[in-house]
Amino acid sequence: MRTNSTRRLLGAVAMACVMALGATACGSSDPADGGGGPEDVKSALDKGGKVTVWAWEPTLKKVAADFEKKYPKVDIELVNAGTGDKQYTALQNAIAAGSGAPDVAQIEYYALGQFAIGKSVEDLAGYGATAYDKTFTSGPWNAVKYDKSIYALPMDSGPMALFYNKKVFDKHGAKVPTTWDEYVEAARTLHKADPKIFITNDTGDAGATTSLIWQAGGRPYKTDGTDVSIDFGDAGTKTYTNTWQKLLDEDLLAPVTSWSDEWYKGLADGSIATLSIGAWMPANFTSGVASASGDWRVAPLPQWTKGDTAGAENGGSSLAVPKAAENKELAYAFIEYATTGAGASARVAQGSFPATKADLGSKTFLETAFPYFGGQQANKIFADSANNVGAGWSYLPYQVYANSVFNDTVGKAYISSTPLSKGLEDWQRASIKYGTDQGFSVNK
Amino acid sequence: MSAHVSSIPSNSTDPTEPTGSPGTAHAAGAPVPPRRRRPHTPLNPRPSVPLTLLVGLVLVYTLLPLAWLVINATKDQKGLLDSFGLWFGKDFNLWDNISRTLTYDDGVFVRWLLNTLLYVAVGAGGATVLAVLGGYALATYEFPGRRAVFAVVIGAVAVPGTALAVPTFLMFSGMGLTNTPWAVIIPSLISPFGLYLMWVFAAEAVPAELLEAARIDGSGELRTFFRIALPLLMPGTVTVLLFSMVATWNNYFLPLIMIKDPDWYPLTLGLNAWNAQAQTAGGEAVFDLIITGSLLTIVPIVAIFLLLQRYWQSGLAAGSVKE
Amino acid sequence: MTLLPTPAKAVSPPRPRARFHVRKQALAGWGFAGPFVAVFALVFLAPIGYALYLSLFRDRLIGGTSFVGLDNYTQALTDARFWEALTRVGLFLAVQVPIMLGIALLVALAIDSGRLYGKGFFRISIFLPYAVPAVVASLMWGFIYGTRFGLVGNINDTFGVSLPDPLSPSLVLASIGNIVTWEFVGYNMLIFYSALKIVPRSLYEAAAIDGAGEWRVVTSVKLPAIRGSLVIATIFSIIGSFQLFNEPSILQKLAPNAITSDFTPNLYTYSLSFSGQQHNYAATVAIVMGVITAIIAYAVQLRGMRKG
Numbered sequence A: 001m002r003t004n005s006t007r008r009l010l011g012a013v014a015m016a017c018v019m020a021l022g023a024t025a026c027g028s029s030d031p032a033d034g035g036g037g038p039e040d041v042k043s044a045l046d047k048g049g050k051v052t053v054w055a056w057e058p059t060l061k062k063v064a065a066d067f068e069k070k071y072p073k074v075d076i077e078l079v080n081a082g083t084g085d086k087q088y089t090a091l092q093n094a095i096a097a098g099s100g101a102p103d104v105a106q107i108e109y110y111a112l113g114q115f116a117i118g119k120s121v122e123d124l125a126g127y128g129a130t131a132y133d134k135t136f137t138s139g140p141w142n143a144v145k146y147d148k149s150i151y152a153l154p155m156d157s158g159p160m161a162l163f164y165n166k167k168v169f170d171k172h173g174a175k176v177p178t179t180w181d182e183y184v185e186a187a188r189t190l191h192k193a194d195p196k197i198f199i200t201n202d203t204g205d206a207g208a209t210t211s212l213i214w215q216a217g218g219r220p221y222k223t224d225g226t227d228v229s230i231d232f233g234d235a236g237t238k239t240y241t242n243t244w245q246k247l248l249d250e251d252l253l254a255p256v257t258s259w260s261d262e263w264y265k266g267l268a269d270g271s272i273a274t275l276s277i278g279a280w281m282p283a284n285f286t287s288g289v290a291s292a293s294g295d296w297r298v299a300p301l302p303q304w305t306k307g308d309t310a311g312a313e314n315g316g317s318s319l320a321v322p323k324a325a326e327n328k329e330l331a332y333a334f335i336e337y338a339t340t341g342a343g344a345s346a347r348v349a350q351g352s353f354p355a356t357k358a359d360l361g362s363k364t365f366l367e368t369a370f371p372y373f374g375g376q377q378a379n380k381i382f383a384d385s386a387n388n389v390g391a392g393w394s395y396l397p398y399q400v401y402a403n404s405v406f407n408d409t410v411g412k413a414y415i416s417s418t419p420l421s422k423g424l425e426d427w428q429r430a431s432i433k434y435g436t437d438q439g440f441s442v443n444k
Numbered sequence B: 001m002s003a004h005v006s007s008i009p010s011n012s013t014d015p016t017e018p019t020g021s022p023g024t025a026h027a028a029g030a031p032v033p034p035r036r037r038r039p040h041t042p043l044n045p046r047p048s049v050p051l052t053l054l055v056g057l058v059l060v061y062t063l064l065p066l067a068w069l070v071i072n073a074t075k076d077q078k079g080l081l082d083s084f085g086l087w088f089g090k091d092f093n094l095w096d097n098i099s100r101t102l103t104y105d106d107g108v109f110v111r112w113l114l115n116t117l118l119y120v121a122v123g124a125g126g127a128t129v130l131a132v133l134g135g136y137a138l139a140t141y142e143f144p145g146r147r148a149v150f151a152v153v154i155g156a157v158a159v160p161g162t163a164l165a166v167p168t169f170l171m172f173s174g175m176g177l178t179n180t181p182w183a184v185i186i187p188s189l190i191s192p193f194g195l196y197l198m199w200v201f202a203a204e205a206v207p208a209e210l211l212e213a214a215r216i217d218g219s220g221e222l223r224t225f226f227r228i229a230l231p232l233l234m235p236g237t238v239t240v241l242l243f244s245m246v247a248t249w250n251n252y253f254l255p256l257i258m259i260k261d262p263d264w265y266p267l268t269l270g271l272n273a274w275n276a277q278a279q280t281a282g283g284e285a286v287f288d289l290i291i292t293g294s295l296l297t298i299v300p301i302v303a304i305f306l307l308l309q310r311y312w313q314s315g316l317a318a319g320s321v322k323e
Numbered sequence C: 001m002t003l004l005p006t007p008a009k010a011v012s013p014p015r016p017r018a019r020f021h022v023r024k025q026a027l028a029g030w031g032f033a034g035p036f037v038a039v040f041a042l043v044f045l046a047p048i049g050y051a052l053y054l055s056l057f058r059d060r061l062i063g064g065t066s067f068v069g070l071d072n073y074t075q076a077l078t079d080a081r082f083w084e085a086l087t088r089v090g091l092f093l094a095v096q097v098p099i100m101l102g103i104a105l106l107v108a109l110a111i112d113s114g115r116l117y118g119k120g121f122f123r124i125s126i127f128l129p130y131a132v133p134a135v136v137a138s139l140m141w142g143f144i145y146g147t148r149f150g151l152v153g154n155i156n157d158t159f160g161v162s163l164p165d166p167l168s169p170s171l172v173l174a175s176i177g178n179i180v181t182w183e184f185v186g187y188n189m190l191i192f193y194s195a196l197k198i199v200p201r202s203l204y205e206a207a208a209i210d211g212a213g214e215w216r217v218v219t220s221v222k223l224p225a226i227r228g229s230l231v232i233a234t235i236f237s238i239i240g241s242f243q244l245f246n247e248p249s250i251l252q253k254l255a256p257n258a259i260t261s262d263f264t265p266n267l268y269t270y271s272l273s274f275s276g277q278q279h280n281y282a283a284t285v286a287i288v289m290g291v292i293t294a295i296i297a298y299a300v301q302l303r304g305m306r307k308g
Helices: A002-021 A038-047 A060-070 A085-097 A109-117 A138-144 A166-171 A180-193 A206-215 A235-249 A261-269 A281-288 A328-339 A341-349 A357-361 A378-387 A399-404 A420-437 B002-006 B049-072 B077-082 B094-140 B146-157 B161-174 B182-188 B192-205 B208-216 B221-232 B234-249 B253-258 B267-277 B287-322 C022-054 C071-077 C080-113 C119-131 C134-145 C151-159 C172-196 C201-209 C214-225 C227-242 C246-252 C265-275 C279-306
Strands: A049-054 A074-079 A104-108 A160-165 A221-224 A227-230 A274-278 A296-300 A317-320 C057-060 C064-067
Touching: A038 A328, A049 A085, A049 A328, A060 A074, A060 A328, A060 A341, A074 A328, A085 A104, A085 A109, A085 A399, A085 B161, A085 B253, A085 C265, A104 A109, A104 A328, A109 A138, A109 A317, A109 A399, A138 A317, A160 A166, A160 A378, A166 A180, A180 A235, A206 A235, A206 A274, A206 A399, A227 A420, A235 A420, A261 A281, A261 B077, A261 C134, A274 A281, A296 A378, A317 A328, A328 A341, A341 A357, A357 A378, A399 A420, A399 C265, B049 B287, B049 C080, B049 C119, B049 C134, B049 C172, B077 B287, B094 B146, B094 B182, B094 B192, B094 B221, B094 B234, B094 B267, B094 B287, B094 C022, B146 B192, B146 C022, B146 C227, B146 C279, B161 B253, B161 C022, B161 C265, B161 C279, B182 B234, B182 B253, B182 C022, B192 B234, B192 C172, B192 C227, B208 B221, B221 B234, B221 C022, B234 B287, B234 C119, B234 C172, B253 B267, B267 B287, B287 C119, B287 C134, C022 C279, C057 C279, C071 C279, C080 C119, C080 C172, C080 C214, C080 C227, C080 C265, C080 C279, C119 C172, C134 C151, C134 C172, C134 C246, C172 C214, C172 C227, C172 C246, C201 C214, C214 C227, C227 C279, C246 C265, C265 C279
Parallel strands: A049 A074, A049 A104
Antiparallel strands: A104 A317, A160 A274, A160 A296, A221 A227, C057 C064
16 A cells, blocks of 8 residues: 555645646656656667557557567567556556556546546656647647646547438438437437337447537536536536437437447447447447448537537547656657557558547548448548537546446436436536545535 | 266165166156166156256256357357347358457467466366365364354455455565466465365265274374375365366456456456457457357366266265265 | 374374374364465455555545544445445345245255256256356346347237336346346255265165155255255355345446446445545445455354254
């Protein structure tokens, strides 16, 4: 426990610095504190060594091989240490134990705050990450940047779009919705035509809910150092709950949990007619729902106000360097390679959705035709969404926990007569309680 | 069943022979070798159709989900999604699925299988040895702290393991054991249930007089154990071995925390990693391989069970001793 | 093992029992039990000791670790989420354990009676579910419980009925009970069966000579003879019920709203420890849970062993 408390203590000290000095004096932009600057990174590359990477993103395999080819002295060991929260648990454990932490870890945007505030990941500003201020699209970049510190480099992004089963829409004469009101209409039309068809599946998903609130203009979370505020009563949230409550009340949502076997079946046989999800989804369609190839199309995400073009991010992850990493300079060199320039382009070519402006704007990328979507150039729609992601969104510095109790609270709205707004209030209360217990100043 | 009965050793004339033996009026086709002929008694009853049907219901209950597994191991990814679960799809892909399971990702499944065999051999084998020795000690010796041993074991087992996972991880990490096979093997060495089963067994199956007699003959304690006690403990030992093997084979939670290097994954973690693949952006859904892999995972357990089942028969020896 | 006494062969003592005196018994006893005890101490007692230590502290994301004495325990004793979870597994225990052990006992007796056709087949088939890995069990039961594409859905379609959703909040506990029963019937059956195998056959014979029918042999010979196994299977089932984790955790993916993160005490400690990083409080809840379970298990043991 000693190592653990030491870590927490360091976290607290660092936090005090952030609060008192705005992160300039204690922040790791001073290379002496945070390790190597760009020159050290270069010399580390010349020297070589081993970099252990914990990630589940499949396209990193090729990038690791390319990197080893380019720098023969470097050995990249790519380890799938679990997906999402399983990996975070492993990471927390390794950090607490003081050994066994990787040199690079994949961390989703929503979870990064927890590692940043605990100072368990390295501030990359001092390594040269500040140079990428203009490289990444705004959603991902804002998600890795806290004041002047940069805790990770964005690896991919998930601007949202509407995936819809064109065959089902055509068959029942439903109109592809451009607004959420039309979406509710389409839901009614389809379900009435065939009671087995649902507009989408939803059993309560924290990521999807927060993303749609984000698109609707809600900004429930605000974090300033250890001051946190949570408010699910703002106008954007209300816009979301009003519409979604209709879908719930009229039983228009299939009670199928995403990523289950049954979900894949529903996507294949047309009983789940649309998905509002991140732009990384095509790869999953191609491999998981191969039999429905040609049925599906992509459309812009429906809007809360007619004529708007608001987008939001759903998912996506970054690469960070844990404080406990053994070879931080080399680790940084690898994530720099994997997230920018040639490495990023190589990953995009394999189906990863880019977080870099250059790749997002490239002609090849935009004009890629997806045979799965009937030859549609779907990336144009995704890119539009990425460029229109609403600013000013932030997650809680303990979003991993908050998301883990989403179904305990908001989930009630899906299985009982509890209104969605009441569910969100309960979620807010549970999040406040946890934050307060953990020493944050929440809603004060 | 025939193998079972025919393995009965020398006591074939023992009138207390318990297994279903055929009588003169035996129903035709019963799978028992017609070696002996005796009238049916409560001890040597004739097989009963109603009872078989009744227990058959339990059998259907236990096999139905497994039928799903076998049937679906014959389907490809597409067939899994668009055909009815309890019947075969259009194509029969079992052999193809097996070969793809064994070769997917550079044959990593085979590596996981070998890891699992290692964990089972050392972990479950060791667990059985420790449980047999410990249970025998508890049953046959009066030693200070004897009563406390079991109370402490039950008390410790009653503490939910999920909350102990992190302390255990931190300890093992301090000892440098995480990410090595030892992190899986050492915790597998303890089978609290095995200990108790062996205690109860030894108390009933090893008569104190027999041990006493051996001591008078000058046999050392170890020798007495191996020569006299161990054969009598065989059915219990086999049961404990089987349970430990299955438990180690299916061990999931602790390896999940302890092992981060896929090269040391047991099959369960590997299958989970494949399952998780379908749940991530850009991941390849391989439900077909998961199902086939699961089937392959169960096959060795069945084989082990079949190999071990003749040893239950030696329980007869214990019974005869008690007469 | 080297501690084992080796009595001299030549000596032929007048009172044999005196040869094997207390000290040698102790040495032999600990010699045989030693390996188990040592490993047990490492993998069970040490982490529990660590957890006891942890339970006296509180560690926060902001503010670090502080000694809080027994505060965590007072919090646990008044934690509504914990008690609700405990009540739920208590209900589960009261219903599922008797059903499961009852079926297991019946099957074991049936196989042991020799009145089954193909008993070897029964024995292995009924045991098999215990060998199925959790990830597979989740896929299988996900299919069976599915109201759209699953077996339940198919029955509904075929027979025009509408079976209730097994994963709805009101039924989910029963559905979990079904899976647990499925998994462990064979396991418990084997315990009973292997206990029946060492019942001295002479006892049956004596009973038969007395004219006892088959059922009478069961109740007056077989059941008393395997009392120890019945008690221990009950105790371990109680512990298993209180520690219910795998099955709800698997089904949680399919029914995230019906199975909350504090559905069972063990899920609750898991969520505290892993999602919430509240290791100290999780350790406290685990210890409280362990004490409660141990008391109940001990009471069952006393009661079960005393009778007869």
